[in-house]
Amino acid sequence: DAGVIQSPRHEVTEMGQEVTLRCKPISGHDYLFWYRQTMMRGLELLIYFNNNVPIDDSGMPEDRFSAKMPNASFSTLKIQPSEPRDSAVYFCASSEQGLNTEAFFGQGTRLTVV
């Protein structure tokens, strides 16, 4: 398996624009996680899915953030409208058995909102 695949690797957008980040988890993994990494706050869990169903979105910072998982092989994280403070590296991760087991991370999307 190629691992968790995220796209794009880098995204630069203007404030107010919609941003969509994409993730393909490892085949057979039932759990998918979205993390945000910043210097100020470190690595934060935003939301996670189990069998395509959102289980906990308490880490989503604001209503401007939304995530979907229409099928087992694809998930999106959308920010609308984007703001400069959303600039961060966003990671998608997947695991076979949930939060208390190894999570496999993608390479991340570096988002810059200007």
Add this chain to the structure above:
Amino acid sequence: GENVEQHPSTLSVQEGDSAVIKCTYSDSASNYFPWYKQELGKGPQLIIDIRSNVGEKKDQRIAVTLNKTAKHFSLHITETQPEDSAVYFCAASSTAGGSYIPTFGRGTSLIVHP
């Protein structure tokens, strides 16, 4: 919720020396403690983990110890090599409404000088 403190934030050693990174956690219900290594431009990758029913675990040059009474756990790397240079994150998983939400430390930047 869980609070994880990680020290030091930066660690510089000579090749061949040992490196120790320490983490403390606050939630006595936490029972899973993974360590991740993040190389530049990549996502975190699990290097070792420990569960609360054991006090120590080793994997070649890497070992992790856990003291549940004191609520701290440590990563030990022996015979460090330049390729060990990376950012290391500890994490603790605790129950929150029935689900285990991992909380990450702020990371330790390890620099191994040849």
